[in-house]
């Protein structure tokens with residue numbers, strides 16, 4: 001069985017049972033305690049605030065993920081780049097009509113536009129600027145998760161701070177200034193709020209006066225959005241693909257289902273259950289607590305929540321919980337991805353963008369989510385593992401991520 005370690009949280013009380021992790025994440029008697037090292041790029045962002053400040057910011061930011069916004073993002077910011085990137089790849093066909101590429105950078109590229117749009121970054125419009133932006137976001141992602149890095153932490157953080165400065169100068173400040181000018185017109189009554197873009201920088205510009213935030217906070221909140229929108233899904237999608245390929249090799253009858261969004265959703269969520277964005281989350285108790293299990297946690301005690309292990313809990317997911325099984329019966333009330341997106345007040349705000357929103361009464365109002373959309377596009381073009389090259393795990397971090405997944409396309 002996989003057993004992740006958590007060097008930064010080694011001194012903390014280790015919690016692995018699903019119900020205990022869930023109870024702590026939902027409890028008002030614990031505060032956020034993760035990402036202590038990443039303060040230079042992540043300090044005081046939504047994820048790291050608690051109480052009234054957190055509620056206020058979460059209410060503001062959650063408007064970015066309304067059903068209408070999700071539909072727009074999927075159709076306008078995800079599908080066109082996917083189609084563009086695949087048609088560019090088609091130009092590199094070999095004599096056998098096969099295209100070789102690496103899924104990890106390909107997925108990152110597919111998510112660039114959606115990442116820019118959610119955050120409100122303008123000007124990612126030439127190959128050169130797109131490349132700069134992607135590189136900045138990748139290094140910011142590494143710095144935001146520096147506690148898990150196997151590279152010298154001071155170097156990772158210094159790179160992150162430098163990238164943030166460059167990203168502010170090249171992209172964030174000009175985009176924010178444009179939105180501040182729009183916000184001023186909206187406040188003066190000369191522009192309708194509906195005429196402005198729906199993105200994080202616009203929200204921050206509109207709330208500038210009534211918030212307690214500084215300009216540096218604005219940039220850091222953008223880092224959370226950039227990393228959330230790009231790095232987590234770039235990490236998750238290759239796992240889903242690798243598992244699905246194994247499953248299809250063992251269940252060839254399911255090959256006909258790779259254009260079925262429901263089948264792909266199951267494929268994606270089962271993989272999400274097994275591969276979490278970080279080994280553990282951390283929280284700190286604000287008072288003495290006794291959990292339903294009888295475990296006592298003292299005020300100020302720090303707890304390391306191995307949601308990675310919790311998602312393999314055999315009581316919840318069955319004796320074969322550590323296996324990838326697309327026919328798994330899920331316990332009532334349990335999400336197929338388990339605790340992958342956290343739970344409680346900090347539960348991932350971007351989750352519907354990733355897994356989609358279902359509207360059974362009116363399916364035209366449903367969204368598939370980025371993972372289903374990308375998997376479907378890949379399989380529509382005959383994606384397969386490259387038989388001549390092995391996938392490589394990311395050696396720079398203890399996070400469960402691939403650095404490289406070589407693939408071929410047979411139908412581009």
Ligand code: HEM
Nearest residue numbers: 046047228229232233236277340341342345346348349350
């Ligand atoms: C596979 C994709 C993703 C995974 C696995 C993931 C996972 C998580 C987890 C575990 C948390 C909670 C951390 C904690 O409790 O300490 C979280 C929070 C958050 N995520 Fe995600 N996330 C994903 C995608 C996204 C996307 C697409 C966005 C935005 C576009 C996003 C934005 C956020 C934000 C802003 C928070 C903080 C919420 C709060 O503190 O209230 N995430 N995510």
